[in-house]
Amino acid sequence: MDFADLLVNAGRELFAPATAAFALAAIGLNFHFGLTGLLNMGHAGFMLLGMYGYAITVREGGGMLLGILVAILLAMAFGLLLGWPTLKLKGDYLAIVTIAAAEFVRFLGRSSVMKNITGGSTGIRGTDFKEPFESLSPFPSEQITIGPWTLHGTASTSWWLVVVSWGLVALFAWLFWMLAKSPWGRVLKGIREDEDAVRSLGKNVYAYKMQALVIGGVIGALGGILWSFGNAVQPDSMGRPTTFWIWTLLLLGGAATVFGPILGSALFWMALVVVKGLSAMFIPETLMNATQREPFALMLVGVTLMLLVIFRPQGILGNRRELAING
Amino acid sequence: MADKKKATPTSADPFALVPHEAGAPKMDKIIVADNIQRRFGGLTAVDVEHFEVQRNAITALIGPNGAGKSTFFNLLTGFDRPQTGEWSFNGFSLHSKSPAQVARSGMVRTFQLTKALSRMTVIENMRLGAANQVGENLARAFFPALWKKQEQEITEKAEELLVRFKLDKKRDDYAGELSGGQRKLLEMARALMSDPEIVMLDEPMAGVNPALTESLLDHIIELKNQGVTVLFVEHDMHMVRRISDWVVVMAEGKIIAEGPPGTVMANPAVQDAYLGAHHDTDLFEER
Numbered sequence: 233m234d235f236a237d238l239l240v241n242a243g244r245e246l247f248a249p250a251t252a253a254f255a256l257a258a259i260g261l262n263f264h265f266g267l268t269g270l271l272n273m274g275h276a277g278f279m280l281l282g283m284y285g286y287a288i289t290v291r292e293g294g295g296m297l298l299g300i301l302v303a304i305l306l307a308m309a310f311g312l313l314l315g316w317p318t319l320k321l322k323g324d325y326l327a328i329v330t331i332a333a334a335e336f337v338r339f340l341g342r343s344s345v346m347k348n349i350t351g352g353s354t355g356i357r358g359t360d361f362k363e364p365f366e367s368l369s370p371f372p373s374e375q376i377t378i379g380p381w382t383l384h385g386t387a388s389t390s391w392w393l394v395v396v397s398w399g400l401v402a403l404f405a406w407l408f409w410m411l412a413k414s415p416w417g418r419v420l421k422g423i424r425e426d427e428d429a430v431r432s433l434g435k436n437v438y439a440y441k442m443q444a445l446v447i448g449g450v451i452g453a454l455g456g457i458l459w460s461f462g463n464a465v466q467p468d469s470m471g472r473p474t475t476f477w478i479w480t481l482l483l484l485g486g487a488a489t490v491f492g493p494i495l496g497s498a499l500f501w502m503a504l505v506v507v508k509g510l511s512a513m514f515i516p517e518t519l520m521n522a523t524q525r526e527p528f529a530l531m532l533v534g535v536t537l538m539l540l541v542i543f544r545p546q547g548i549l550g551n552r553r554e555l556a557i558n559g
Numbered sequence: 560m561a562d563k564k565k566a567t568p569t570s571a572d573p574f575a576l577v578p579h580e581a582g583a584p585k586m587d588k589i590i591v592a593d594n595i596q597r598r599f600g601g602l603t604a605v606d607v608e609h610f611e612v613q614r615n616a617i618t619a620l621i622g623p624n625g626a627g628k629s630t631f632f633n634l635l636t637g638f639d640r641p642q643t644g645e646w647s648f649n650g651f652s653l654h655s656k657s658p659a660q661v662a663r664s665g666m667v668r669t670f671q672l673t674k675a676l677s678r679m680t681v682i683e684n685m686r687l688g689a690a691n692q693v694g695e696n697l698a699r700a701f702f703p704a705l706w707k708k709q710e711q712e713i714t715e716k717a718e719e720l721l722v723r724f725k726l727d728k729k730r731d732d733y734a735g736e737l738s739g740g741q742r743k744l745l746e747m748a749r750a751l752m753s754d755p756e757i758v759m760l761d762e763p764m765a766g767v768n769p770a771l772t773e774s775l776l777d778h779i780i781e782l783k784n785q786g787v788t789v790l791f792v793e794h795d796m797h798m799v800r801r802i803s804d805w806v807v808v809m810a811e812g813k814i815i816a817e818g819p820p821g822t823v824m825a826n827p828a829v830q831d832a833y834l835g836a837h838h839d840t841d842l843f844e845e846r
Contacts (some may be wrong), residue, residue, distance in 0.1 A: 237730035415694035415706060417687070422687050424674050428638070429674035434753060435695070443697050510650050554678050554733065 238478040238509040245501040251399035257494030258482045260451030266488035268444040269424030271327035274496040277334025280470035281306045282453025283460040296364040307453035311446035319441045341467040355466035395508045397458045409490045411531035486547030582609035589614040595644035604630045606812040617789045619799045622809035628792045636668045637661040667750040668759040670748035673741040677735030685717035688752030726749040740771035760791035
């Protein structure tokens with residue numbers, strides 16, 4: 233491996249479908265945290281529910297549209313259920329409940345009791361649910377090379393998935409932009425700053441927080457479906473680390489900004505590849521073998537993030553002036 | 560603004576016939592409260608038998624620390640719930656109404672610790688105060704055509720209020736960048752965006768530097784001139800004397816006296832509450 237390979241690999245992360253899936257999930261979290269100030273620590277739970285809802289429906293012959301609808305309904309129900317007892321309380325309670333509920337979804341999905349439905353800890357294989365999506369692909373079913381990058385035309389992590397997932401990211405970034413600058417978004421920002429002040433101005437804070445939680449959760453579920461198209465439905469891939477990565481890349485890009493989640497996701501995944509590549513080049517095999525490189529890369533990214541939060545807490549696209557106010 | 564000293568009512572004084580006693584009935588009541596009790600465990604923070612507020616007047620609610628003024632304020636505005644009691648605003652019962660419902664009915668409050676929305680600009684703070692912006696509905700938010708025109712009207716109104724409160728130069732600054740006194744002004748201006756019938760000011764002078772005090776006082780008097788009723792909690796007796804038409808004194812959760820600002824402080828019950836019943840007896844005599 234040399235620098236040219238590393239550049240190519242890093243560049244691939246910029247447009248990879250997984251990057252788009254995480255960007256989409258982060259847009260959902262941006263509705264929660266960036267706009268409304270809700271501490272959702274279980275975003276992976278929304279993603280996993282979306283994946284299960286879609287994959288199981290399609291596997292049972294329900295078709296693609298029904299699958300998406302089921303995923304959306306599941307995420308809505310999850311959001312309503314979590315928000316109902318917690319949104320009347322202060323923010324920390326939502327954080328505790330969401331982190332536990334997301335773990336609950338994962339453990340339920342991987343339990344042997346549910347093996348017939350969710351596939352237990354092995355999950356659902358891609359061949360069981362990817363076919364309807366891939367059959368829509370206008371690209372030929374073969375390896376296609378564009379520039380230095382080669383991907384399959386239709387199967388799994390394909391050019392087709394690249395086009396669809398970035399299209400969805402663009403659509404939802406536009407949706408975020410539209411809603412954030414609307415009077416509805418203004419109420420959410422007010423709630424982020426001070427709930428009681430917004431109550432005193434005659435707005436039903438509970439209803440607004442619920443709307444934000446449900447919308448963000450549904451977007452998270454769609455991000456989960458995208459992610460599963462490039463991989464498979466596997467409950468342990470949607471554990472707590474996933475939630476924290478989404479938080480990380482949202483803060484990295486800049487919360488409450490339109491492009492923050494997208495830039496954050498691209499940089500996050502690129503940084504992982506770069507660190508892994510560089511450590512493979514410069515650290516001898518005797519000191520660190522291939523299996524140790526992955527956690528090492530994550531660790532370095534973690535340190536970078538700590539530095540970021542300390543020295544540039546508003547993220548890359550955030551507004552310095554906004555931060556000067558001890559918000 | 561110098562000509563706006565104490566506002567003199569053009570019609571006859573609405574308080575001329577009101578007896579100077581706790582729970583006195585008013586000529587034209589905008590708020591009526593009965594048997595309001597709020598207990599925290601064994602402590603009864605508020606225990607008000609009867610309370611009325613005169614429409615289109617400035618009423619001050621005063622009392623020593625811990626008298627229950629702020630709690631009473633929270634109860635009236637729906638931010639806290641009493642164990643017993645019934646209270647109404649314009650004849651409309653506010654019992655078990657949420658703070659938002661209370662605000663929509665025309666009673667808007669401010670807070671002792673100012674709640675300016677820091678990371679929003681001054682003009683956005685103001686726009687948020689407007690009632691009935693249809694674009695605040697999620698489904699309509701998608702279609703700017705439905706709310707753009709209304710937004711423009713709201714913005715114009717907000718800008719007029721900002722000029723009146725001398726905040727127009729701060730229009731695009733973040734609210735968090737304002738001084739403490741300017742935040743109080745912003746909070747008051749924001750409360751006026753919904754054209755309330757009554758504004759409830761919780762310690763409007765707390766933390767305001769003396770230079771701004773005068774202009775804040777003028778703004779409160781101006782509110783009355785525009786037909787808005789004002790009820791405020793305050794510690795500063797100087798301010799109470801200057802602007803209020805009527806003073807209600809609370810101590811230990813109860814209303815102990817009412818009267819015009821000039822004479823209420825002479826009431827022995829009020830002096831006892833502020834200074835203690837034995838303030839003029841010699842310590843050694845008590846043994």
